[in-house]
Structures are given as C-alpha cells and as structure tokens.
Amino acid sequence: MKKSLFHAIDGSVTAPAGFIAAGVFCDIKRLGTGKGSNKGQKRDLALLVSQSPATAAGTFTTNQVCAAPVRLCVERVQRGVARAIVVNSGNANACTGRQGQRDAEMMAKLAGSALKIPAAEICVASTGRIGVPMPMDHVKKGIEHAAALADASAASGRHAAEAIMTSDTRPKEVAVEFKLAGKTVRLGGMCKGAGMIQPGMSPSGAPPALRPLHATMLCFLTTDAGIEAKTLQAALNEAVAKSFNRITVDGDMSTNDTVLILANGRAGHVALTARSPELPTFQAALDYVTLELARKIVLDGEGVSRFVTVRVQGARTPAEADTAARAVANSSLVKTSWCGGDPNWGRILCALGYSSARVVESKVDVGYSLPGSRQVLYSLRKGRPTKTTFKALCRITTASAFDLHIHLHQGQGAALIYASDLTESYVDFNKGDVNDPTTLGG
Amino acid sequence: MKKSLFHAIDGSVTAPAGFIAAGVFCDIKRLGTGKGSNKGQKRDLALLVSQSPATAAGTFTTNQVCAAPVRLCVERVQRGVARAIVVNSGNANACTGRQGQRDAEMMAKLAGSALKIPAAEICVASTGRIGVPMPMDHVKKGIEHAAALADASAASGRHAAEAIMTSDTRPKEVAVEFKLAGKTVRLGGMCKGAGMIQPGMSPSGAPPALRPLHATMLCFLTTDAGIEAKTLQAALNEAVAKSFNRITVDGDMSTNDTVLILANGRAGHVALTARSPELPTFQAALDYVTLELARKIVLDGEGVSRFVTVRVQGARTPAEADTAARAVANSSLVKTSWCGGDPNWGRILCALGYSSARVVESKVDVGYSLPGSRQVLYSLRKGRPTKTTFKALCRITTASAFDLHIHLHQGQGAALIYASDLTESYVDFNKGDVNDPTTLGG
Numbered sequence: 001m002k003k004s005l006f007h008a009i010d011g012s013v014t015a016p017a018g019f020i021a022a023g024v025f026c027d028i029k030r031l032g033t034g035k036g037s038n039k040g041q042k043r044d045l046a047l048l049v050s051q052s053p054a055t056a057a058g059t060f061t062t063n064q065v066c067a068a069p070v071r072l073c074v075e076r077v078q079r080g081v082a083r084a085i086v087v088n089s090g091n092a093n094a095c096t097g098r099q100g101q102r103d104a105e106m107m108a109k110l111a112g113s114a115l116k117i118p119a120a121e122i123c124v125a126s127t128g129r130i131g132v133p134m135p136m137d138h139v140k141k142g143i144e145h146a147a148a149l150a151d152a153s154a155a156s157g158r159h160a161a162e163a164i165m166t167s168d169t170r171p172k173e174v175a176v177e178f179k180l181a182g183k184t185v186r187l188g189g190m191c192k193g194a195g196m197i198q199p200g201m202s203p204s205g206a207p208p209a210l211r212p213l214h215a216t217m218l219c220f221l222t223t224d225a226g227i228e229a230k231t232l233q234a235a236l237n238e239a240v241a242k243s244f245n246r247i248t249v250d251g252d253m254s255t256n257d258t259v260l261i262l263a264n265g266r267a268g269h270v271a272l273t274a275r276s277p278e279l280p281t282f283q284a285a286l287d288y289v290t291l292e293l294a295r296k297i298v299l300d301g302e303g304v305s306r307f308v309t310v311r312v313q314g315a316r317t318p319a320e321a322d323t324a325a326r327a328v329a330n331s332s333l334v335k336t337s338w339c340g341g342d343p344n345w346g347r348i349l350c351a352l353g354y355s356s357a358r359v360v361e362s363k364v365d366v367g368y369s370l371p372g373s374r375q376v377l378y379s380l381r382k383g384r385p386t387k388t389t390f391k392a393l394c395r396i397t398t399a400s401a402f403d404l405h406i407h408l409h410q411g412q413g414a415a416l417i418y419a420s421d422l423t424e425s426y427v428d429f430n431k432g433d434v435n436d437p438t439t440l441g442g
Numbered sequence: 443m444k445k446s447l448f449h450a451i452d453g454s455v456t457a458p459a460g461f462i463a464a465g466v467f468c469d470i471k472r473l474g475t476g477k478g479s480n481k482g483q484k485r486d487l488a489l490l491v492s493q494s495p496a497t498a499a500g501t502f503t504t505n506q507v508c509a510a511p512v513r514l515c516v517e518r519v520q521r522g523v524a525r526a527i528v529v530n531s532g533n534a535n536a537c538t539g540r541q542g543q544r545d546a547e548m549m550a551k552l553a554g555s556a557l558k559i560p561a562a563e564i565c566v567a568s569t570g571r572i573g574v575p576m577p578m579d580h581v582k583k584g585i586e587h588a589a590a591l592a593d594a595s596a597a598s599g600r601h602a603a604e605a606i607m608t609s610d611t612r613p614k615e616v617a618v619e620f621k622l623a624g625k626t627v628r629l630g631g632m633c634k635g636a637g638m639i640q641p642g643m644s645p646s647g648a649p650p651a652l653r654p655l656h657a658t659m660l661c662f663l664t665t666d667a668g669i670e671a672k673t674l675q676a677a678l679n680e681a682v683a684k685s686f687n688r689i690t691v692d693g694d695m696s697t698n699d700t701v702l703i704l705a706n707g708r709a710g711h712v713a714l715t716a717r718s719p720e721l722p723t724f725q726a727a728l729d730y731v732t733l734e735l736a737r738k739i740v741l742d743g744e745g746v747s748r749f750v751t752v753r754v755q756g757a758r759t760p761a762e763a764d765t766a767a768r769a770v771a772n773s774s775l776v777k778t779s780w781c782g783g784d785p786n787w788g789r790i791l792c793a794l795g796y797s798s799a800r801v802v803e804s805k806v807d808v809g810y811s812l813p814g815s816r817q818v819l820y821s822l823r824k825g826r827p828t829k830t831t832f833k834a835l836c837r838i839t840t841a842s843a844f845d846l847h848i849h850l851h852q853g854q855g856a857a858l859i860y861a862s863d864l865t866e867s868y869v870d871f872n873k874g875d876v877n878d879p880t881t882l883g884g
Binding site for chain 1: 537539565571572573620638692695696697700735774775785786791792795798800801836840864868869874
C-alpha cells in the first residue's frame with residue numbers, strides 16, 4: 001500500500017459529495033430533560049443520507065442474539081441499494097422481541113416519510129441498553145428534527161458522530177481523498193464503541209470462518225466513488241477482516257455490531273467492478289479508513305490506559321495464529337499486567353499454552369517494540385529468558401502503546417490483534433450502581 | 443448422595459491415620475529475611491508423607507506449557523504408587539527449561555534422602571512466579587527442616603496448608619470420617635488457589651473431552667482407606683470433573699494445576715476395587731471434600747466479592763451447556779455487573795449468544811435464587827422480561843452468593859460452573875508495580 005494513493009482530509013461522513021447528515025437530542029433514555037432540541041443534552045439520534053441513489057454493503061455481528069435493526073439491515077443490504085441510515089444511541093433495541101422488529105421497521109418508515117425516500121432503502125442501527133423497548137414517540141420527533149436539519153457541513157457530520165456515542169469519550173471520524181480514473185473521490189467514516197468490543201462480523205450475520213468473540217461497535221462509511229454493490233461488499237469484507245474484526249477491548253461480542261457503507265457515484269467515474277484496475281486504490285483507501293476508525297475504538301476503550309498490538313507469527317495456520325493472539329489479548333491476567341506496565345512473559349506463555357493453537361514452550365519467542373520501531377527487544381527466545389534488562393523492557397511496556405511480538409516457530413500462520421489493558425476504571429465503569437439503574441449494563 | 447454417609451471432622455491432610463506433614467519457611471522468594479526457620483515469615487515449603495506404602499492418583503493441567511513438577515508427577519502417578527509429596531510456593535518452576543526438570547527431580551531426591559524413601563515414590567508440586575530458576579540451596583534447607591519437623595498433628599497439617607498459599611488469604615482444609623466395611627476411615631485435603639483459576643485437568647495432562655480454559659490451584663488429599671490405584675484414579679477423575687474442573691475465577695488456566703491423592707490403607711479394610719459395594723461411599727466422601735475445597739478457592743479468589751453458581755439447563759448437549767456456562771462465567775461484562783449486584787439479563791443473553799452453544803433468544807429463561815433456596819425469581823422467560831421487580835431481583839443479586847439459572851430449551855444438556863465477580867481489587871492486585879518487580883505476575 002503506497003501512502004501516496006490517498007491523503008487524509010478533515011471531516012467524515014459529509015466529506016464525500018452528495019451526503020448530508022444530522023445529529024440531534026431526542027431523549028431516547030427518557031431522562032425527561034429535552035424536547036427534541038439539543039440544549040446541552042447529549043445527541044442521541046443521527047441521520048445520514050445520500051442525495052442520490054447509492055449502492056450499499058454491510059457486515060454484522062455473528063452473535064446468535066442479534067438486535068432487531070441488525071436483522072433488518074442484513075436483509076436490506078443484500079439487495080445492494082440504500083439511500084439513508086438512521087441511528088440511535090441510548091437503546092440497543094436488542095432482546096426486544098417482535099415489538100423491537102416493528103420498531104426498527106417503523107424507524108425506517110419515519111425516516112422515509114421525512115426524507116421522501118422509500119423505507120426499503122433506509123438502514124437502521126441502534127446501540128445502548130439491551131432489553132428495553134424503544135421510546136418511539138421520542139424517536140419519531142428525533143427523526144423529523146434530524147431530517148429538517150440535515151446538511152452537508154462538517155459540523156453536521158460531527159453532530160452525527162456525536163449522536164452515535166455511548167460510553168465513548170470522543171467522536172471518531174476519518175476521511176480521505178484520492179483519485180479514481182482522473183476523478184477526485186472522497187471516502188469518509190464515523191464510528192462508535194468503547195466496551196463490549198470484540199467484533200466478529202460477517203456480511204450475513206452468519207459466522208465467518210474465523211469466529212471471534214464479541215462488542216457494540218457501529219461504523220458508517222460514505223463515498224462518492226461509484227462501485228457495483230457486489231464489489232463494494234467484497235471490498236468491505238476485506239477491510240473489516242483487517243480492522244474491526246481484529247480489535248478487542250473486553251472479549252465480549254455485541255448483539256449490535258454493524259458496519260455500513262453507501263457509495264453514490266457522484267465523483268463521476270465509471271463504476272468500479274471486480275476487474276477495475278482502480279479497485280486496489282479504492283481498497284487501500286477503505287482499508288486505511290476502517291483501520292484508523294477501529295484503532296480509535298480501542299484507544300477510547302472503557303478505562304483503557306494502554307494500546308497493545310499483539311503480533312503472532314509462526315503458528316501452524318492463520319486460524320491458530322488468530323486463536324493464540326486472542327488468548328493472549330483476552331487473558332485477564334495478561335491484560336492486568338499490561339495495566340501495570342509489566343514486561344513479564346510468564347502469563348503470556350501461560351495463555352498461549354491454554355489456547356487451542358499448537359504451542360511448544362521451548363520454541364516460543366516473546367518480544368516488545370514501540371509502534372513503528374523496527375527494534376524488537378526480546379524477553380524470551382526459544383522459551384528461555386534473554387539477558388535484556390527488566391528496565392529496558394519496561395521502557396517499552398510502560399509506554400501508552402507498544403507492540404507485542406510472539407513467534408511460535410510451528411509454521412507460517414500469522415495474525416494480528418489490536419488490544420487494550422484491563423484497568424480498575426473498566427470495572428468501576430461497568431459495575432454500575434444498583435441504586436441508579438440507568439448506570440447498569442443492559 | 444446421602445449426607446449421613448460421612449461427616450465432617452476437624453483437620454485436613456493429617457487427619458487420616460499414618461500421615462505426617464510439615465510446613466516451613468525457607469525463603470524461596472529470596473527475600474533474605476530468614477534462614478530456614480519461621481520467625482514470622484510466610485511458610486513456603488510443605489511436606490506430606492504417608493508412613494507406609496500408598497497408592498496414588500492425580501490430575502494435572504492440560505496447559506501445553508506445563509511446569510516441570512507437573513511433568514514429573516504425571517509420570518510417577520501413572521505407576522500408581524507414591525509415599526510423599528513435596529510442595530513449594532513462591533516459585534512455579536514453570537518455563538524453566540531443563541534446569542527446571544532437574545530441579546524438580548532434585549526436590550524429590552532431597553525429600554527421599556531426608557525421609558529415607560525412594561525418590562521415585564515422591565511427587566513434587568510448585569506454585570508461584572513463572573520463569574524464575576528454583577533457589578535450590580534454600581529448597582534443600584527447607585526440605586531437611588520440614589522432614590525433621592513433620593508429625594501427625596493438626597497443627598502441622600495447618601502449617602502445610604499455609605505453606606502452599608500464594609495470593610490466598612487463608613488456608614483451605616477439609617476432612618471427613620466415614621465407615622467402609624465396618625472400619626472407620628478418614629479422608630482429608632488441603633488446597634490453594636486464588637487467581638489464574640480455571641482448571642482443566644486430566645489424569646495424563648492430555649486434554650480431556652471438555653477442555654476448559656485455565657488457574658494455579660493445587661490440592662493434596664490423603665486417606666487411610668485402602669483402594670486399588672486404578673480405582674483411585676477413576677474416583678479422583680470423577681470427583682475433579684465435578685469440582686475443580688467446574689470453577690473459574692479469571693478464566694486463565696495455569697501451567698501448574700495439580701490434584702494428588704495418597705491412600706495408605708491403614709484403616710484396615712479390604713482394598714476397594716471398581717466392583718466393591720463400598721466404592722460409592724468412598725466416592726461420595728471424595729466428591730464432598732473436593733467440592734468443598736474447590737468452593738473455598740472461588741470464595742477466596744483474588745478480589746472476589748460475590749460467589750455465583752451458574753446453572754445451565756436445556757442445552758443441546760452437556761458440552762454445549764458447559765460452553766454456555768463458561769461464556770457467561772468468563773464474560774468481563776457479566777462479571778463486572780455481578781460486582782455491582784446488577785440483576786440485568788442483557789449481558790448474560792449477549793454472552794450466551796456469542797458462545798458456540800446453540801441459543802435461540804426467544805426461548806431463553808434467566809432466573810436467580812439464593813443458595814439452597816428453591817425459590818427462583820425469573821427476570822426473563824422465553825426471551826421476554828418478566829414482571830418481577832428490579833428490587834426483588836436485587837435482593838438476590840446483591841447477596842454475597844447466589845445461583846444464576848439459565849434454561850436454553852434446546853435439549854437435555856446441563857452444566858454447572860462456580861464463578862466469581864470481577865472487581866477493581868482483582869485488577870489492582872494483578873497489575874503489580876514495575877518499581878517493585880516482586881509484585882508482578884510471572
């Protein structure tokens with residue numbers, strides 16, 4: 001991937017031509033503190049609209065317990081066409097039975113009426129508490145308000161990025177610009193997610209080959225490139241496999257994980273197909289945007305104090321490399337040791353040993369490097385401690401981000417997982433307070 | 443199991459006839475604060491000896507990275523005969539290469555010399571930091587000291603139980619008395635374990651059918667019953683499958699998990715075989731002792747504030763029930779919600795959904811009861827919230843122990859896991875302090 005293929009620009013979902021957005025407060029948590037306006041309240045409803053027809057693709061949680069909007073989107077995305085996305089935070093519309101399904105459909109219908117677009121071309125996403133009915137009267141006001149406000153400004157894109165946040169501490173936006181067949185093209189995206197993060201998405205919601213564990217993350221991408229729906233889906237699958245499906249905060253896969261992309265072709269080039277010579281450029285831009293957004297999720301993970309890139313090489317197969325990397329990245333003991341900045345390899349070797357990947361103690365290398373640095377300091381070589389000093393290792397492992405290198409020397413399988421530490425703040429945040437049920441997990 | 447088959451008595455490993463024990467301090471962590479004596483120091487070396495030949499059985503971690511003493515014991519236990527066990531805390535002798543293997547063998551040799559027993563009849567166990575060479579000069583002094591002190595008193599049994607502790611806050615001992623063929627028989631045990639707890643043991647260290655994830659727990663059992671080695675191994679397998687292999691504190695399976703039992707036949711009855719009518723009585727007593735000890739480990743888990751018995755019914759198979767129960771019991775989000783006393787079912791349904799067990803949202807029941815109570819309060823029936831009040835549910839989920847009942851309505855498979863919550867104290871304890879490397883995880 002040559003960096004010169006594209007360059008980052010300001011903004012997010014409204015950066016590409018022909019997209020408008022809005023983010024409003026409509027009191028989905030029923031705090032009773034607003035009336036559809038946003039007077040200092042946290043926005044909780046976003047609308048994202050292509051002003052002309054667009055192709056669409058998506059990937060969705062493989063959790064067997066999946067939210068109503070996910071079921072709706074899986075179906076709509078299979079048709080390859082969509083014009084708008086309505087998203088709310090504060091309520092996941094998950095485990096809400098048939099009423100939940102009706103509510104998701106109603107959200108599309110309401111947005112369709114407000115935008116004068118067929119409801120069948122509107123996707124829906126939700127995030128927040130599980131098992132609580134959607135406050136549809138509030139949602140209706142929010143959708144109408146957002147439809148009236150939506151415009152192509154960067155500010156409105158930011159408002160949408162804010163409206164999809166739950167425990168996120170900051171909005172997450174990325175956009176790039178590049179050339180396709182001589183035309184200037186833009187691709188932008190926003191996402192949310194901080195806990196319940198280990199996505200394992202597939203296009204249909206059916207388990208992919210490598211099935212990870214679990215998170216709510218939502219990501220919405222827009223581009224003015226023109227691209228055939230099937231080619232767009234294939235490109236998205238590839239990008240998600242290398243980004244969102246490789247992150248973990250707490251090893252919990254959400255009921256709501258969703259990535260959606262709309263491509264409206266406003267850039268004016270001939271629509272890309274699987275055989276277009278320009279496709280690799282589009283893929284590179286999409287890979288960059290999804291990976292940047294995925295990394296932002298881990299960096300903003302609940303209570304996270306360290307970002308660790310776990311790189312496993314030398315497994316018998318890529319699947320075993322993935323298994324080994326996830327065993328390490330999700331071990332409570334390894335994650336707490338990262339919290340402490342501890343460079344010990346014992347817990348790492350222990351986690352590798354109980355993974356289902358083939359591990360031979362006397363073959364394993366464990367090393368650390370600072371991100372971007374080629375200098376790897378090994379603490380373990382062929383299962384034996386090296387002479388690298390504890391102090392030298394700590395200089396890396398007490399940094400806010402580092403890479404963990406594991407070589408199993410069993411074959412050619414490699415995998416990479418973006419992980420975080422486990423901190424007291426994570427526990428404090430997620431334990432909630434039974435005297436204030438609004439703080440509890442859904 | 444009729445309770446009248448046996449009754450609990452005071453003491454532990456020295457309660458049965460013909461067993462002596464000792465626990466001493468020999469400064470295995472090289473704190474430099476003692477010289478083999480125990481002047482206010484934490485004991486770190488235990489010796490447990492049968493005064494006459496005994497049959498032996500054991501189960502061991504299935505972690506591929508297993509400690510040197512485990513490898514030694516697996517081999518010795520296969521012969522079905524052992525007379526003594528030497529155990530140290532403070533150093534796991536794991537990931538210590540060939541020197542570790544030599545050190546484990548030397549520990550048996552040293553104990554053999556001191557006790558005048560062939561080294562081949564001595565088992566070894568270690569727990570503590572991973573990857574640090576054993577301080578054999580200290581170990582030698584400790585073994586000699588312990589051999590000189592060992593006696594049949596309850597106090598010495600307690601000293602041994604103290605010497606095997608690591609992050610445990612209290613020694614864990616159980617003993618029972620019962621009748622076999624008219625003779626009075628005793629069975630006693632001690633164990634340790636508080637973190638790195640999700641044992642998945644098998645007799646050979648090879649993966650069992652249901653392979654759980656991971657902990658260091660050690661358990662040593664003694665009985666003056668007489669029992670054929672093969673029958674003893676089968677009885678132990680059954681008892682461990684229902685006790686230690688059903689607990690989890692943090693989902694991490696240790697490199698050192700070990701359960702050993704010695705049976706010396708001093709009670710004087712005809713040795714039990716697989717066809718003895720008295721075998722069920724022995725099994726019931728063994729089941730009771732191992733389960734009590736296993737429960738003590740969870741109750742003393744690092745930072746644990748709540749003991750949760752996860753009961754899954756109605757899975758398609760017992761293996762799926764086990765998978766579902768462990769997904770719930772090891773979910774960071776479920777465990778933090780238990781810390782907060784939160785009765786929400788959303789995170790539970792979410793964890794069930796990403797487990798590999800078959801789960802249909804609209805079929806699932808979730809309920810709570812206080813331990814021993816038959817009154818189950820359901821928060822969810824067939825995937826829908828019940829009318830049970832939040833307050834009523836909280837009365838159960840804010841108790842120090844409760845049972846979580848999950849019915850999947852997919853088949854006849856059932857499983858039970860003894861679990862704990864995840865607290866700030868767990869993180870604080872395990873993150874350590876890089877400025878004081880003795881606090882770090884090995």
